[in-house]
Amino acid sequence: MAENAANTIAKERVCDLATRNGEPRWLKDLRLNAWEAYLKLPAPNHRHEEWHKTGIEKLDLSQYGLLEESKSAPGKARDKSELVAKSIEAAATLTQGYGATGTFVELDAELASKGVIFKSLSSAIEENEDLLKTILTGDKYVPESDKPDKFALLNRALFQGGVLLYVPAGVVIDKPFVFNVDMPAVASKLAIFPRVIVILESNAQAQVVTVSGDQAASADGGLFVDMLTEVYLGANARLSGVNVDKLSDTTYQMSKTRTHVERDAHFDYLTCGLGAKQIKSDFETVMAGPGSYSRVQGLVLGSGSEQYSYNTTQAHKTPNASSDIIFRVALKDKAQSIYQGNVLVDKIAQKTSAFQSNKNLLLGQKAKADSIPRLEILADDVKCSHGATVGPVDPEQLFYLQCRGLSVQEAQEFIVSGFFVQVLDTVNITGAAAWIGELVAQKIHS
């Protein structure tokens, strides 16, 4: 990425965006502040640890246009059934049809009457301005990160579309809220900035499913998706989430998921990387109260020359919390993956238990995977462990399956699905595991 302002998205466009959408002054100021902070941060390059092998230098944002209008741009939204499997029964669905005619929300009246909010950010700005201002400005919900991130700041300057899920204290919903980011087929280069905000007040329980899907761009086209997800879990809240990134090989996606987990709250999340030219996805989870727990799992199936880079941070800022990271990556052809796992344990965070596992299965001769753990442990009474494996399919497993009549191809499919099943088995959103299993099977076959 280039070092100067000329090579990024111009400041006027931030102002234009705020004005065009008729946003309140405070929001416009937030955007401009974020943009200034963004500019001040040095441009990432491959020498930065977390940008190793991402090819970030080649990204020239000045080449990318922004959507002129968020509300009605050309194109046609796809049927939502194309995006999310029918096996998932949603509490509510919101399809953000970027470049398409509109956004669809279905939320039943009962949930609304309990104070549940599930709507596009643009509607939330109009209808729930005070709440949104509290979320986006103060430290009440997700505080500023210790480590400012260039693309998270860019999203905060330019976010357009996105969703707010707000669940009041004590409200329990056992079906998922589904957010589809449906991106258009583009003929030129286009940058998109979805923002997802999930707030669960104390004792609330909810499930979320986010899907990033697109349609392949034409020869000169390509999408740059910069996504920011912020999650706040109040005391004893429970959130299960699944996200699926299934993008075409002309799309870059940078995404950041920041989660703040209060006392006794549980965050259980699975991210699935099933396609894109490149995905860089960061998870920064803060265990902010004793008894908090987070489990972030990854399931990645790469093919062609797709590149994946996942960075996780388990930040323990309190005693007696625990966190698990489990990433499973299978790579066909010459796909590449790099996983970097940070465990940060503050001095006061005694009795922390933090676990990290990253297994990589190389199916293609030219596939490559790296795994880098980084532990910064300042407390002395902790249990932390990490483990990583990188290697081809076990020839003894292949032989065993072949001896039972399965071809090499069929045997590999079995082994790869089995490899992922161990992650999918833990997903407690009804229908999600079957749906993802199906997507995995399709991609293995292709």
Add this chain to the structure above:
Amino acid sequence: MTAKQPILQIIDLHAKVEDKEILKGVNLTINGGEVHAIMGRNGSGKSTLSYTLMGHPRYQVTSGKMLYKGQEISEMSPDERAKLGLALAFQYPVAIPGVSVSNFLRATTKAVRGKEIPVKEFRQELKAQMAKLGVKDEFLSRYINDGFSGGEKKRIEILQLSLLKPALAILDETDSGLDIDALKTVSEGINALATPETGILLITHYQRLLNYVQPQFVHVFQDGQILKSGGPDLALELEERGYDWVQPSPAVAAK
């Protein structure tokens, strides 16, 4: 003797693994309806023979023949051999985490039989075999060979073979690790595989298996060859006297 082709004919078979010759001229013929036992010291090459018969990619045939019903199989992939009718019950069954026993059994049975089996029909057949072999229902949802005890794995191997119904069943130390009750049930399972059209090759260290599954032929394997062949009495004699006294059969000695 029947005029039919033997199920298996191994002629002067040599095979190597990682450039080390392990099989050094094996000769063996198995006809339909026959049970052959192979006994021999650790490391003499018994498992190598079974892997070579199934086509393990690490084991390379350097010379000799392996004829299944008259057809040379050494160029075939393991799955092609399985589809022809060969099956191996592994000495050390391989765990495939994440693949449930039930999915695995269904897929492999379908692959070997070469046709879809209606779910209900398959279930019935499976339940019947499981009952016979004392395989618990709860095993079906567990992952194949993952975390099972040694004896449980061996039962599941025989369960698989009873569904695949091979014409040539190779059993590599299926009796090792079985308690006495398990040995009886598993032996019944092995006996059920035997028909006038099938051949069975039993690799074992223990004569006690042969009380339940009675072979017509017993072979002593040593240093990659069959050193001596005989009837059931040979097994008893080996049990009693060990391997040291065994003298090569004339055919082997002549080489």
